Amino acid sequence: MRTVYHPTLKRGVSVLGFGCASLGSRISRCEGMRSLGRAYELGVNWFDVAPPYGDGQAESILGSFLGGGRRDHAVICTKVGIARPEISTVKRVLRPPARWAVHAFPGLRKQISRARSVGSRPPLEPATIRKSLEDSLRRLKTDYVDVLALHEPRIEDCTNTKVIEELENLRREGLARAISIAGSVDAILVGAKFSRTFDGAQFPNSPFSRNIDEICKVDVLERLFLVTHSVFDPQVTSRLVQLLESKAGLPEIEKSPTKLLIDYALTKNSAGTVVLSMYSSRHIIENCMRASREIDPSLLDLVDSLVSSTDNNCNSTG
Template identity: 45%
Template sequence: MRTVFVSGLGREVPVLGFGCASLGSRVSESQGLRALSYAFERGVGWYDVAPAYGDGEAEGILGKFLAARRERVVVCTKFGIPRPVVSPLMRLFRPAARAMAKALPLLSRQPPRVNRPWSKNRLRADQIEGSVVESLRRLRTDFIDVLALDEPNPEDCLNEAILRELRRVLEKGYVRCVAIAGSPEAIAAAARAPEIFKIAQLPDNPFVETLERTKQATGDGAKFFFVTHGVFGLGAHERLSHLLVGDGGRLGALASQLAYGPPFMAAEMLLDYAFAVNPDGAVLASMFTQAHIDTNCARARRPPRRDIGPFMQKFVIAAKQ
């Protein structure tokens, strides 16, 4: 798989990362562990998780996967959205919910939702170290490669108490690199902070173009290694699929001239676009079937395409305006 250099970590990483938001909720532990291992064997080496993911179960499941693989992968977890408290009754109903999602594929493709308390003091400096220690315990590791502030306000990224606590967990060796996972406005604020934030994570696809707006806001983004996600989500896959078959299949015929074709035309175009607009960064995908993993890894082995960006700009991005 193609790799890129992350200066904040001082190492090469694969360009394709594994998003663990559904691990433990929509995806069972056994299915998740199989998918994590299958992706690892095919070169995936960046695993993105958070205390709240998978109804609070994702970090623990990922920790089981990390045994005997820890030094060969990068783990990013987060601070900001607390781990939810799930009642025993809700845990009992999880298998039924998974069966329903499997029976209704459109439901299973919806992005996972997390209740986010947008209070002014949601990110509290005095809770950072405790959260990190708990993540270390669940992940069964003694260090976290990347710790990201999760959906901070711009003011949080310049808050001296928060910055001081982030430096503390770095100095203690709990964390090797600090990131910002949030809006273009928050990332722009982080770019003005003292040299602490090295990585920026954000959603991006042709219909939102968040990465482009963020680079403009941060002076072409030279400060950050960018990690994008949501390439298939936020309605992108459905919207592109509709465009490809609409108007008598005109756009699909044009895409076939770039060697795209059924059955995964929309997915392959979106992933190629994500790699093309972020050629020096990484792209996260939630992928829990062998077919999905194989397709994504095949695209990640190729150099970024130079033709997909202009194609999307002309026929897809222009269509939304």
């Protein structure tokens, strides 16, 4: 696995991050522990988690996994802003049969995830930020997180001096070593220009959205360590499939849409980390293998020209 240097953490981190959003919900604790172990053995050391992930279970499961002597090698990014959901006993009991149903009938995944409880969003205030981090640390069984990110903040939260002061206090006390914004490009642009407290940004990126270009074109944001996600977003994947089917004679380009998407993500964010959901063994092995190869920057031109050729077609056909 290739690594990149994180300037605030002053250490190497894996170019692939393990996304924990389904850890404890779609993915059982046992299956999740196995997947975490496989990814870790293949060199993944960045773990992306948040209080509401896995119906509120993900931080505890990750904490148990890292408890076995792996904590110092791992980089934990957790978040603040969306609370852990309250899960009723009925929902807890229904979770294993729901998992079975999704395995047996993958088409049900969308309906079941729609029925999932989402955490509330209490206003971001110093006391709630501190309490949220203290609770996360307890569940993660650690005394610091490497990165604390504001989770889908409103733009006003990113320029709220009380919020920023508290984030600095947490950093000074050693409870969080780096501070990031995991949210919209607008929130990132406004927040990171407003305060140097923010040294990282996390956001979705794809050949069709190119959020990373918006952020990278601002000189003063060069300091940010970038984390991208939503590589296999279903809409992105199906657009790319259509595009590849419509283009004959593309000898230099990888024809498998998922391989192309992961290569594109790793190349586009070559100085940062790409966070993926990867629980099946096949996905873990394939993604880690792609992340172990040297990147080829010419891929970006190829994908960009592929995408812009349809933009032009769409424009010309109205």
